[in-house]
Amino acid sequence: MKKIALDMDGVLADEFGQFSQFYEKEKGIRITIEEARGKRLSEAFPGAANYIQSPGFFRTAPVITGSREVVEKLYRAYDLFIVSAAVEYPHSLTEKLEWLKEHFPFIAWQKIVFCGSKNIIGADIMIDDNFKNLDPFAGQTILFNQPHNHFADAGRHHRVTHWHEIESLLL
Amino acid sequence: MKKIALDMDGVLADEFGQFSQFYEKEKGIRITIEEARGKRLSEAFPGAANYIQSPGFFRTAPVITGSREVVEKLYRAYDLFIVSAAVEYPHSLTEKLEWLKEHFPFIAWQKIVFCGSKNIIGADIMIDDNFKNLDPFAGQTILFNQPHNHFADAGRHHRVTHWHEIESLLL
Numbered sequence: 376m377k378k379i380a381l382d383m384d385g386v387l388a389d390e391f392g393q394f395s396q397f398y399e400k401e402k403g404i405r406i407t408i409e410e411a412r413g414k415r416l417s418e419a420f421p422g423a424a425n426y427i428q429s430p431g432f433f434r435t436a437p438v439i440t441g442s443r444e445v446v447e448k449l450y451r452a453y454d455l456f457i458v459s460a461a462v463e464y465p466h467s468l469t470e471k472l473e474w475l476k477e478h479f480p481f482i483a484w485q486k487i488v489f490c491g492s493k494n495i496i497g498a499d500i501m502i503d504d505n506f507k508n509l510d511p512f513a514g515q516t517i518l519f520n521q522p523h524n525h526f527a528d529a530g531r532h533h534r535v536t537h538w539h540e541i542e543s544l545l546l
Numbered sequence: 547m548k549k550i551a552l553d554m555d556g557v558l559a560d561e562f563g564q565f566s567q568f569y570e571k572e573k574g575i576r577i578t579i580e581e582a583r584g585k586r587l588s589e590a591f592p593g594a595a596n597y598i599q600s601p602g603f604f605r606t607a608p609v610i611t612g613s614r615e616v617v618e619k620l621y622r623a624y625d626l627f628i629v630s631a632a633v634e635y636p637h638s639l640t641e642k643l644e645w646l647k648e649h650f651p652f653i654a655w656q657k658i659v660f661c662g663s664k665n666i667i668g669a670d671i672m673i674d675d676n677f678k679n680l681d682p683f684a685g686q687t688i689l690f691n692q693p694h695n696h697f698a699d700a701g702r703h704h705r706v707t708h709w710h711e712i713e714s715l716l717l
């Protein structure tokens with residue numbers, strides 16, 4: 376059974392949407408996806424880098440459309456692990472566990488990995504929105520489209536913009 | 547640079563010693579290493595399985611003799627990751643991070659992995675005290691001797707009883 380390493384932020388959890396909501400609430404300005412393209416989140420939302428330190432930021436993030444249904448199918452067909460680079464933000468660890476329990480309750484604790492660098496991950500397929508994780512990975516790579524990676528060349532990574540495409544690719 | 551996946555409990559943190567201290571404090575009975583040999587911790591310390599749920603259990607665990615000095619040398623010579631099966635006990639996550647920060651301050655957050663199953667770990671060498679982690683691992687395996695694994699046949703795993711032996715093996 377092939378192993379999948381599946382990222383959380385920007386792939387399951389709508390990190391951009393959460394930044395956008397927090398930003399509009401605080402500053403009354405709505406940043407569109409178009410405006411954010413090609414920018415890191417810290418550039419797209421000036422002065423908002425501290426949002427990820429706010430209690431509840433990860434716990435209340437919206438779920439990316441279509442992810443729940445497709446991940447449930449993948450979970451049956453593959454040896455699927457959630458692999459999230461969460462150790463940098465210790466408070467996010469329990470929030471992320473609770474978020475997964477609410478939105479992806481079928482995922483066993485055995486299949487959840489919180490790490491820093493993903494270079495220690497051994498899997499056949501990696502699904503991620505960050506080049507720094509996909510570039511050094513030896514297996515098949517799927518880049519989940521996000522404003523921050525929009526203009527960067529996916530190169531050897533297969534770019535997808537919706538979970539339906541992952542379903543077509545892997546199921 | 548070869549990758550090492552290094553376990554925490556029973557390899558860096560003296561889990562047996564911590565159980566022993568908690569048990570003696572609560573019940574006034576001192577369980578020796580000899581008495582605990584061949585028994586799981588829950589068998590060696592009857593009625594003490596809930597200790598790991600106590601706040602501070604992981605945070606205040608003693609450091610295994612010699613580990614600090616040898617790990618610091620390994621950290622320079624290898625691509626070393628801490629890989630701890632901590633996700634089952636969410637409260638342990640921040641305690642383990644703080645424990646590492648105190649006792650192994652040279653280890654960067656990028657090099658810390660909290661997981662459930664270790665089957666997703668891709669490394670060259672695994673150092674662990676549990677057969678369930680070492681048995682499915684494809685690379686070189688080092689079994690750290692603990693009372694619970696004492697009578698089990700190490701088979702293809704190299705059993706060590708002190709960190710000096712790991713230093714001789716790998717440095």
